Amino acid sequence: MDAETPVFAIAVAAELAGMHPQTLRQYDRLGLVSPTRTAGQSRRYSMRDVVQLREIAALSAQGLNLEGIRRILELENQVSELSSRVRELEHALAEELLNRPGRRVFAAGAAGDVVSLRAGARAEKANQVVVWRPLRRGSE
Structure with missing residues (x-):
């Protein structure tokens, strides 16, 4: 199991994040956190989702509104994806340089x-x- 595995039901995720389950439903509707859905359409949260919920709570406590928080999370996710892509390209370049006669x-x-x-x-x-x-x- 890794941080991306959706294992927590909404009640457990809410407890881990220190929030009310209704808050998690609202955040899902707003697109702040997008849990995986089971075949029966119930939400399943990963550890990464719980960490993101805690980050939302921290940003909210600092006075940011939900739209600002959504934008920050969107940019953080984009930076993370781009950093991962840069690492992939650096690895591919290093391999190419090492293997080139x-x-x-x-x-x-x-x-x-x-x-x-x-x-x-x-x-x-x-x-x-x-x-x-x-x-x-x-x-x-």
């Missing part, structure tokens, strides 16, 4: 410029930093 070595100049070097070549200036990865034996 004839990998290149790059040097950074004093002005911040990037210079591509052939494998085994040295940077011309002594003040350049060379970034390299040693070859794994047997891979190339």
